[in-house]
Structures are given as structure tokens and as C-alpha cells.
Amino acid sequence: MAPGYFHRVTEETPTRFWINNPSHDEVLLSLAAGAISCTTNPTYGAKLLKSEPEYIHGVIDRAIDNADNDDAAAEMVCHEITARLASMFLPLFKQSMGSQGFVTLQSDPRSDENANELIRAALRFRSVGPNFMTKIPVTTAGLQAIEYLIGENLPICATEVFAIDQAVAVCELYRRTSEKTGMRPAFYVTHIAGIFDEYLGKITAHDGLDFSPDTLFWAASAVGRKEYRLIKDRGYPGQMLGGGARSTHHFTDYVGGDLHITINWSTAQELIATDEPIVSRIETTTPPEIAEELSAKLPDFARAFNEGAMQIGEFESYGPVQLFRNNFIAGYEQLLAEIASRRDAGKA
Numbered sequence: 012m013a014p015g016y017f018h019r020v021t022e023e024t025p026t027r028f029w030i031n032n033p034s035h036d037e038v039l040l041s042l043a044a045g046a047i048s049c050t051t052n053p054t055y056g057a058k059l060l061k062s063e064p065e066y067i068h069g070v071i072d073r074a075i076d077n078a079d080n081d082d083a084a085a086e087m088v089c090h091e092i093t094a095r096l097a098s099m100f101l102p103l104f105k106q107s108m109g110s111q112g113f114v115t116l117q118s119d120p121r122s123d124e125n126a127n128e129l130i131r132a133a134l135r136f137r138s139v140g141p142n143f144m145t146k147i148p149v150t151t152a153g154l155q156a157i158e159y160l161i162g163e164n165l166p167i168c169a170t171e172v173f174a175i176d177q178a179v180a181v182c183e184l185y186r187r188t189s190e191k192t193g194m195r196p197a198f199y200v201t202h203i204a205g206i207f208d209e210y211l212g213k214i215t216a217h218d219g220l221d222f223s224p225d226t227l228f229w230a231a232s233a234v235g236r237k238e239y240r241l242i243k244d245r246g247y248p249g250q251m252l253g254g255g256a257r258s259t260h261h262f263t264d265y266v267g268g269d270l271h272i273t274i275n276w277s278t279a280q281e282l283i284a285t286d287e288p289i290v291s292r293i294e295t296t297t298p299p300e301i302a303e304e305l306s307a308k309l310p311d312f313a314r315a316f317n318e319g320a321m322q323i324g325e326f327e328s329y330g331p332v333q334l335f336r337n338n339f340i341a342g343y344e345q346l347l348a349e350i351a352s353r354r355d356a357g358k359a
Contacts, residue, residue, distance in 0.1 A: 019044035019334070023289045026266050029252070029273035032060040033275030035278040038099045047103065049096050050254065050273040052146070053120045054342025056088055060349060066268050066332035067092065071350055081350045082119070086132070088346065089116065090139060098138035103143035113197065114139070115168045117146035120339035124327060133165060144197065146170050148336075149177040150327040154184055161188040166197035168252065173207050173331040173352060174315040177341040178238045180323055189248065199271070202238055203335060204231035204264075205257030210331040211309055220308050226301055227256035232264040233297040233305070234315045239268055241318075255335070259285070267291025 017028045028043035029048045032055045041049075059067040067088070074087035097114040116139060118132035129152060133145035145160060147153045148171035157167055170183045178200050185303045189195045200304070215227065236339025239251050253265050253272035259281050262272050266289060275281075308315035311330050314320040326332060 015044055016286050017279070019289050020266060021045055024267050024291060025269040026293075027271040028279070029260075029271055030279065031254070031256075031273045031275050033096070033276055033284060034059065035066070035095070035099075038096060040327050041279060042099075044279060046279075047107075047112070048101055048113040048144075048271070048273075050115045050146070051093055051096065052117050052170075052342075053089075054345075056085070056092060056346035056349075057342040058131070059092060060345065068353070071353055075350065075354050077206045081347055081354065084350050084354075086119065086135075086345050088240070088350070089118075090136060093136075093143075096138045097142050101140060101142055109142075112142045113166060113168075114142055114351070115144045115146040117170065117324075117339075120336055120343055123336060124149055124150065124152045126152040126155035128158075129153060130159050133160055134163070136275075137165065144168050144199075148332070149181045150332065151323055152324065152327075157158040157181065158188050161185060161194055161196060161198075162192045164194040164196045168199045168201055170201045170203070170254065171332050171335055172200055172202050172238075173232065173234070173329065174321055174326075175238055175241065175318045176321040176323075177326055178202070178242065178251075179318060180326075182242060182245075182249065185248050195248070198201060199252040200238075200242065201252045201254040201273075202235045203331070204235050204253055204261040205256035206255040206335045207231040207234065207315065207331050207339075208261075209257055210334045211312060213334075214309060214311065220310065223301075223304060226304055228260075228330040229297055230305055230309075230312055231261065232295075233302060234312075235265065235314065236293060236295065239270060239293060243269070263287075263290070264295070266293065268293035294298055296348055336353070344349050 019024050027047050028045055030046040031050045070088050070091050074084040078084035078087055093116045098113050100112040116136050122128040144166040146168040147157050149169050167303050172178055185198055242251055251270040256274045256278055261276055265272055
């Protein structure tokens with residue numbers, strides 16, 4: 012049988028495929044297709060309410076039995092559903108000597124600006140498994156938490172990265188801290204391409220902006236490719252991880268790079284079905300006129316694309332970060348609502 016799309020990507024390039032928020036069956040399919048690790052986010056529980064309701068209702072009911080309040084129950088649910096993934100990826104983690112098979116878990120997004128709670132949650136989640144990787148946003152509080160957790164030698168996925176300044180800040184922090192502590196845990200810097208394009212699309216529609224054909228299509232990839240090149244040119248530690256995909260080009264635009272990309276199984280299926288030739292696009296240069304038009308009409312693009320455009324204290328309030336955070340909170344609150352409903356109904 013001829014190798015599938017992701018197997019060919021692996022054979023022909025250093026680019027690697029991770030799966031995001033998968034159901035049990037999607038884990039099996041993605042592993043067979045060539046996935047090497049797994050990400051989750053705070054909407055994962057809400058997704059399983061749709062894809063595996065019987066399974067997650069059982070998890071919720073066990074959590075209700077062992078937790079006095081819904082917040083504690085929600086954390087127990089997130090722990091258990093992620094531990095199931097960790098067990099499925101553990102053989103790959105062992106086989107690769109700890110370089111693959113990671114599973115990420117992000118804590119309650121309502122606490123994202125509390126560095127101490129980010130730290131405490133990450134340390135509690137360590138028991139998910141030896142292949143657990145904590146997922147922390149690159150904001151003021153998140154950077155404080157990442158600094159501490161590097162010293163704990165805990166694998167780190169730095170997330171909610173939309174701007175060059177965010178990538179620089181977290182890479183510089185990792186380098187300083189690892190030199191000071193001697194700890195160099197696995198480290199991934201996650202460029203959230205699809206959400207960035209979604210955000211700019213909302214601004215464009217709201218403000219009635221007009222662009223030259225295909226200009227908006229370049230936006231997230233223009234920032235992402237620049238971020239990738241900067242990380243490589245400066246010899247920063249860690250690996251870039253593409254995330255937040257909303258289209259197949261949020262994978263294919265980065266093929267050829269020494270980076271990893273996480274996508275939902277639905278997007279993976281599209282790429283497998285299309286089975287297009289493997290074309291390296293990571294070194295594609297953004298036409299200057301495209302970058303100029305995007306920067307002139309969308310200040311938030313310029314803030315992401317130009318180094319020095321944002322200070323660390325501005326990361327949390329940056330529009331794409333807020334959009335992503337709001338999505339996470341909405342998903343997490345769906346899980347909390349289901350927990351409350353089943354508790355009130357006596358787990359009927």
C-alpha cells in the first residue's frame with residue numbers, strides 16, 4: 012500500500028503532524044496516519060459531549076462522586092479524559108525515548124492571569140502520565156508560570172502565540188532560565204494561525220475593509236513563516252508548533268519546515284483525501300505589497316508582524332488572544348454546565 016499523506020510528509024520533510032482534541036477512535040486513526048503527539052485545550056470536554064457522550068458522562072459522574080464542587084469536578088474530568096489520551100500515546104513516547112508521544116493539557120482558562128494557579132494546576136496535572144506536557148499562554152502571568160515550570164523540568168507548550176514579540180519573549184525567557192537552572196525540558200512555541208485569520212476576518216467584516224484579491228489569505232502564514240525563520244536564525248531553543256488551524260493551508264503553508272503542526276481530525280481527513288504532492292512552502296516569501304497592505308489596513312496585523320510592536324504587558328489584551336481565550340472559556344463553561352446539570356439531576 013502506498014504511504015498516506017502524513018507518512019509522505021514525514022518521509023520527505025522534517026515537518027511532523029500532531030492531532031488536536033481527538034476522540035478515542037480519532038486517536039487510533041491519527042496514530043495510523045502518522046501523528047506523533049497530541050494537543051488538547053479547554054474546549055476538549057465540550058467536544059467529547061458531542062462525540063462521545065456516554066463516555067464523558069461516566070467520567071463526569073465519577074468526578075461528581077469525588078468532588079464537593081463543580082470547579083473541582085471539572086478539573087477531575089479534564090484530568091481523566093487527558094490521561095486516557097496519554098495512555099494511548101505512551102507507547103510512542105517510550106519507543107521514541109521521550110521525544111514523541113506528548114499529550115498537552117491546559118488548565119481552567121478563567122484562571123489564565125493567575126500565575127500561581129497556572130503553576131499549581133500544571134503540577135497537579137503531572138500525574139496524567141510521564142508524557143504529560145503543560146500548556147501555558149504567553150502572557151504576563153503565563154511567562155511567570157513558564158519560568159517556574161522550566162525549573163521543575165516540566166515539558167512546556169507555550170500557547171496563544173500570535174505575534175513575533177510573544178515568540179521572542181518566551182524563547183528568550185526559556186534560554187535565560189535554562190541557563191540559570193540547568194533544566195532543558197521539551198519546549199514548543201505554538202503559533203495560532205487559524206484563530207489569527209479568523210480574528211482579522213471579523214475586523215475586516217466589521218469595519219467594511221476592502222483588500223486586493225487573496226491578500227487576507229496571506230496574513231497568518233506571513234507572521235508564522237517570519238516567526239519560524241526568526242527562531243531558526245537566532246538559534247532559539249525549542250520547536251515551533253503550528254496550531255489553531257481553520258483550513259488545510261494552515262498545515263500545508265508550513266510543510267518543509269523543521270516544525271510540528273497540530274490539527275483536528277476533520278482537517279487531517281481533508282489532507283488525507285486530497286493526498287496532494289508534498290511541496291515545501293515554509294520558505295515562501297510574503298510579497299512586500301501584501302505585508303504593506305495588511306499592515307496599513309489592519310493595525311493588529313502590524314502588531315503581530317513587526318518585532319518591537321508590543322510589550323509583554325500588552326499580550327493579554329491583544330485581540331486574537333482575547334478571541335481564543337473567549338472560545339476556551341465558552342467551551343469550559345459548557346462542561347461546567349453539564350456537570351451542574353447532572354449533579355442536580357442526581358446523575359440521571
